[in-house]
Amino acid sequence: MSRIIDVGLEELSVMLCRMGELTYETVFLSITGCLNGTNVYPQVHEMSDALVSMSDQAEDKTFELIARFQPVASDLRTIKSYMKIAYDFARYSRYALDISYINEQLGGLKECEEWISEYIEKMSEKVLNMVRTSINSLRSHNTELAKSIAKTEQEVDEMYFGYLNRLVEGASTTSKCTISSVLIVRYLERIADHATYICESVIYLATGEKTTLR
Amino acid sequence: MSYKIEIQSLNAWFGSKQVLQDITMKIKENVVTAIIGPSGCGKTTLIRCLNRMHELTPKTKVTGRVLLDGEDIYSENVDPVTVRRRIGMVFQKPNPFPMMSIYDNTAAGLKLNGVADKHRLDEIVEKSLRAAHLWNEVKLELGKSGASLSGGQQQRLCIARALAIEPEVILMDEPTSALDPTAAAKIEQLIRVLAEDYTVIIVTHNMQQAARVSDFTAFLYLGRLVEYGSTKDIFENPKSELTEKYITGEFG
Numbered sequence: 001m002s003r004i005i006d007v008g009l010e011e012l013s014v015m016l017c018r019m020g021e022l023t024y025e026t027v028f029l030s031i032t033g034c035l036n037g038t039n040v041y042p043q044v045h046e047m048s049d050a051l052v053s054m055s056d057q058a059e060d061k062t063f064e065l066i067a068r069f070q071p072v073a074s075d076l077r078t079i080k081s082y083m084k085i086a087y088d089f090a091r092y093s094r095y096a097l098d099i100s101y102i103n104e105q106l107g108g109l110k111e112c113e114e115w116i117s118e119y120i121e122k123m124s125e126k127v128l129n130m131v132r133t134s135i136n137s138l139r140s141h142n143t144e145l146a147k148s149i150a151k152t153e154q155e156v157d158e159m160y161f162g163y164l165n166r167l168v169e170g171a172s173t174t175s176k177c178t179i180s181s182v183l184i185v186r187y188l189e190r191i192a193d194h195a196t197y198i199c200e201s202v203i204y205l206a207t208g209e210k211t212t213l214r
Numbered sequence: 215m216s217y218k219i220e221i222q223s224l225n226a227w228f229g230s231k232q233v234l235q236d237i238t239m240k241i242k243e244n245v246v247t248a249i250i251g252p253s254g255c256g257k258t259t260l261i262r263c264l265n266r267m268h269e270l271t272p273k274t275k276v277t278g279r280v281l282l283d284g285e286d287i288y289s290e291n292v293d294p295v296t297v298r299r300r301i302g303m304v305f306q307k308p309n310p311f312p313m314m315s316i317y318d319n320t321a322a323g324l325k326l327n328g329v330a331d332k333h334r335l336d337e338i339v340e341k342s343l344r345a346a347h348l349w350n351e352v353k354l355e356l357g358k359s360g361a362s363l364s365g366g367q368q369q370r371l372c373i374a375r376a377l378a379i380e381p382e383v384i385l386m387d388e389p390t391s392a393l394d395p396t397a398a399a400k401i402e403q404l405i406r407v408l409a410e411d412y413t414v415i416i417v418t419h420n421m422q423q424a425a426r427v428s429d430f431t432a433f434l435y436l437g438r439l440v441e442y443g444s445t446k447d448i449f450e451n452p453k454s455e456l457t458e459k460y461i462t463g464e465f466g
Contacts (some may be wrong), residue, residue: 001347001403001406001407003399003403004402004403004426004427005426007406027277042249064446064448067425067446067449067450068425068426068445068446068449069425069426070422070425072427103287151227
């Protein structure tokens with residue numbers, strides 16, 4: 001016989017893994033739409049709504065587990081971390097929605113200079129890898145994988161500030177491209193932050209250590 | 215999900231003292247329903263009314279209806295012994311028959327009901343002890359006295375004894391209050407497993423236990439049903455201020 005709380009924890013874990021997969025698809029779709037100049041805002045909006053609702057359900061479940069089982073030690077850490085991770089996933093989808101909205105309103109990066117789309121494509125690859133790392137480390141509670149995100153997080157930060165510096169130093173582009181690309185790199189950088197938060201939560205739930213990977 | 219038991223306007227007395235007042239509630243099949251409330255609120259009386267045990271105490275009275283699968287167990291043509299066969303009970307203190315072996319304790323109800331075939335008895339005893347998650351611990355010493363087991367094992371033996379007569383509903387009256395936390399946790403896990411095949415109604419003074427094991431919770435106070443709903447709702451967002459005060463420890 002397993003512990004009664006294990007049924008609830010497993011349910012929550014499955015819920016989060018499903019959320020993880022959907023967030024990856026959402027972020028991937030919004031970035032691809034942006035790079036290809038395809039308007040994917042309606043689809044991303046739908047996916048984002050679904051994720052917000054899943055996040056609410058996960059939060060409800062954590063609340064129920066706390067109220068019913070008075071969790072302690074690793075159970076309590078797991079529940080607290082899952083609650084945070086559900087929020088982080090919801091943030092992924094929110095930034096994905098923002099990216100697709102900018103794409104819809106200001107046009108895709110295809111209309112911008114080639115170096116801009118190349119730069120953002122490179123940054124997107126790193127960010128998508130980080131999203132994948134966060135999901136995989138959560139699925140297996142793999143702390144080594146979680147720690148490995150720190151290096152990419154630093155690279156994404158450098159790319160973000162590097163991009164801003166390039167514009168400040170006078171790289172010529174249209175004001176429309178400036179606005180849309182700055183917002184997009186900002187959202188990508190924020191997605192990378194949330195991927196890192198998730199990895200920190202994975203380390204906390206598995207070991208009890210509060211680590212900063214940023 | 216259908217209703218296994220429907221309690222309609224149930225009242226109960228000890229002598230002239232009314233201990234249950236106008237209780238109406240529907241209990242779903244194959245779920246765990248917990249009854250909570252402070253001492254003396256009528257929890258035990260309520261479940262004793264569900265298998266007609268209350269009337270075994272002198273000078274008691276019951277009015278109202280209790281429908282089991284739609285049939286009133288208080289109808290004149292219903293035999294209370296048949297009711298108790300369909301609705302088994304596990305008590306607060308483990309009460310195996312001390313002079314009987316583990317085997318005979320498990321088979322006691324069957325023998326009383328006229329089952330004499332050894333092969334059939336063997337089968338049911340094993341099945342019941344397995345269902346009570348006790349088989350692996352006692353299978354090599356079935357001839358030993360039931361009283362030689364630990365408190366937790368004795369309680370699981372009593373559960374096996376109740377299961378042996380193949381009831382549909384199991385009533386449990388504070389089944390873990392005489393046990394240490396480890397033995398109590400095993401009984402709680404067992405309750406969850408039992409709910410897959412039986413309708414379980416548990417009386418407990420331990421609110422955390424009700425929260426952990428039950429799907430639905432009823433809060434009784436001074437013989438009245440104050441609130442009844444899903445355990446999630448009762449413990450997260452009770453509707454009655456009285457329930458809120460009780461479960462947050464303001465009284466009780």
